[in-house]
Amino acid sequence: VGAWVGGSRATPLPVAGPQGVAEITDGFNAAYRIDSTYRMAHHGPAVANPSGYGLAPEVIDLPAGPGARAVLLNEGDLQITAFLVNHSPVEPAYGFRIDYKGRSAVISGDTVYSDNLVSVSEGADILFHEALNPEMVSAMSQAAGEAGAAPLSKVFADILDYHASPVDAARAAEAAGVERLVIYHIVPPLPSKLLYPVFLKGTGEAYDGSIDVGEDGTLYSLPVAGGLDIKRIMR
Template sequence: MIEVTLLGTGSPVPDARRAGPSTLVRAGDQTFLVDCGRGVQQRMAAAGTSASALTALLLTHLHSDHIADLGDLLITRWITTFGPDPHPLSIIGPPGTAEVVEATFKAFGHDIGYRIAHHDDLNAPPQVRVHEHTDGEVWNHGGVTIRVAPTDHRPVTPTIGFRVEFADASVVLAGDTVPCPSLDGLAQGAGALVHTVIRRDLVEQAPMQRIRDICDYHSSVEEAADTAERAGVGILILTHYVPAPQPGQEDEWRALAASRFDRQIELGDDLHRVLVHPGMGVRPAG
């Protein structure tokens, strides 16, 4: 099976109860972090893992709320890995990822220099391997395969979604997107779809145009449910809520999704965990 943990379910607006967008995916003995929002490492610790335990970092896109803690993650992994030959962290993301990683290391250049000067066993900067992709297979190790496909978050471009497969279980992580055929194809028959969502009916009431603008490049709860229905997935997992559900409102959000998708629907606070078993996806009607 594949274990999905919603590490951070929040939005760009700081929330005392929710960290920034990030999802942990455990498949076999491999651990993947999808996006890297603020507070991710505290949530990783609560989920029983750490930066040094990651197999790879997967980035759906380069919006600030999805990469806010990238520098902290890379430095923490570097200084908490004590083996004599640390394995470079694989970072998989859309074109532009290598430039962001390079700029992050430059921003932390003083810190890296201080630590190398102070610790005899740190003699080189953090080691990473950056891979930029927009389509196709990007990972095939230890029984785990990962494919990516383009999504539609314009004017943010390019953006990608990930499909993780292991032992006949599969999970698709959409990132921020409006409905699009490429995401439908990536999610076809998957065991679960992790999808970011907004409440369009609430956001459209905001008095600031800048807030209302997010409606044109995010999926509503109903649109995410439509995508799950078209793709024939087994479980729809909602995350990255805008605005965040208040305690007691979860059933309201679930009902909106259930009006379009009649299978298992999951949503919750940070650290909500979902197990995805082999064969949970269904063939879409028609």
């Protein structure tokens, strides 16, 4: 909504995803439809262009097989590739690689350790990989059970089998030969940097490169000339 009105967008925002993406975009469009009419009435069509409201689904159909990947966008120096990862029973689940003028970044999406991700990530400058610390989450599951919160205990136990551990992420980065690993989708949330060494235990033995625990509001930029710029744009 903010990009539509604030940017006076004239066409719906494209949203690319696997089968099922249309159901999601249709739901958001329906949820905000009434709100959109208020904005059109208040700001007028020059600002809240009726033709620009909402989301437009674009279905990504990858070929079958564990090594599935496909180029989604190839415009000039920019190429975006989608690839299959393993987040079963969430199927299909995709990661993405972005290449621009010789620089490259990979986003894992939700996944366990994935050979396909390693293959696609080879030679990338930076890998953003999700991670869940199994020791921490197992302790949370046990504590929830002891407190009588059986459903929550089961949820904590269940999520152990479809997320990568920090060491898994480090192994993937090492195998792919990426220069820097940024861990995101951090489970459990870490309220203090004092917990970072606990969360990352074992990663230094698995990966020789630099590892960051991703923090909200951090901007990673890959200049065409080389190097890496890291800025905190939100505190």
